[in-house]
Amino acid sequence: MIGRAFLAGFVLAIGGCGRDAPPAPAAHPTIVSLNPCADAILAQVAAPGQVLAISHYSHDPRGSSMPLAQARRLPATGGTVEEIAALAPDIVVGDSFTAPATRAALRRLGVGFAELPIAPTVAASEAQIRFVARLTGRPAAGDPLIARIEQSLADAAPPPDWTPPRTIVWQGGGLVAGDETLIAELMARAGFRSAAATRGLGQGAILPLEAMLADPPRVILAAGDPRAEQDRLLRHPVLARLHRTASARLAPRLFYCGGPSIPRAMARLAAIRRDLAHR
Incomplete structure (x- = not known):
């Protein structure tokens, strides 16, 4: 696990608030996601085996923001501290709704926490992709997804x-x-x-x-x-x-x-x- 001195109290925010964050460690940290929006990005940019679990929302066909077959290839958690502790990740990715008690417990465990808020614009979403890619230690891994987004915007433009x-x-x-x-x-x-x-x-x-x-x-x-x-x-x-x-x-x-x-x-x-x- 990445050292507590580096990641204790590690709260990151990209997107709605417009603040950038320090890069993730050079090594590829293991990650648990509690955020369904982060789930979909991580599935695109993380290395095999790097994502230990995604949120249970992504296994629900009514609310998943990623293809269900892709989501179900990854384990999911209910977001409890006990489940997270059993997986022993280096970083947990949550959102603004992640309970303060959960964040405090993660600090005590020496697990880093990254907050990914709702992206209100395309630019904010692309910034989040770059952030999550850096968090995985694979900063260039988000580039193909961003290119697909830009191409889709061009393709869908009206006459x-x-x-x-x-x-x-x-x-x-x-x-x-x-x-x-x-x-x-x-x-x-x-x-x-x-x-x-x-x-x-x-x-x-x-x-x-x-x-x-x-x-x-x-x-x-x-x-x-x-x-x-x-x-x-x-x-x-x-x-x-x-x-x-x-x-x-x-x-x-x-x-x-x-x-x-x-x-x-x-x-x-x-x-x-x-x-x-x-x-």
């Missing part, structure tokens, strides 16, 4: 004569995605104009069905599980009467995280735009 339609990402319970989010940037790059700001709606705001019907956007991106009871609003039959509003499904797993999700999200958004054009 010059395209007029971006007013669009709302509508999630279960009427939640909307605000403008200061990664999905808002991806939408803009794919040729959609977020209607959340014009309604005064920030991230996590609720848009009731009545308000949607009173001033419908050109496009509703329904982001939820069509079978789930809490998402019944997204399939309300009255929405079919909005003849000037197109509706398309956008899987939440495409925008909960950045990293490897971005090319898949851009491909889906571009496909929706092409379908609109054909209509």
Whole structure:
């Protein structure tokens, strides 16, 4: 295990707060991830055997941000200190929701902790990829993933004569995605104009069905599980009467995280735009 003197209290943050961090040790440290967004990046950049376990979220088909078959090739934990201690990693990658008690226990064990917050932009997501690659001791390993992201952004760009339609990402319970989010940037790059700001709606705001019907956007991106009871609003039959509003499904797993999700999200958004054009 990497020495306690180097990693005790090692809290790193990249992305939303914009702070960089010292590089990981030169050796390839072993890693346990409690962060589903980090899981997907680590699966791309870590050396074989370097990731001892990923979060249990990535084994759940409803919320995984990586292909399920890929996720299930790696062990998962429930995030308990006992599970982590049994694996004896050098570093644990968590997020802002990682409990203070867990962080304190890791310090006592001499295990380093790296915090990976939600990436609100493409640039922040690419910075996280570079950070995680450095953390593994393989700084160049993130370059192919970043190149794929950049290529997907270029491939999904709308034609010059395209007029971006007013669009709302509508999630279960009427939640909307605000403008200061990664999905808002991806939408803009794919040729959609977020209607959340014009309604005064920030991230996590609720848009009731009545308000949607009173001033419908050109496009509703329904982001939820069509079978789930809490998402019944997204399939309300009255929405079919909005003849000037197109509706398309956008899987939440495409925008909960950045990293490897971005090319898949851009491909889906571009496909929706092409379908609109054909209509």
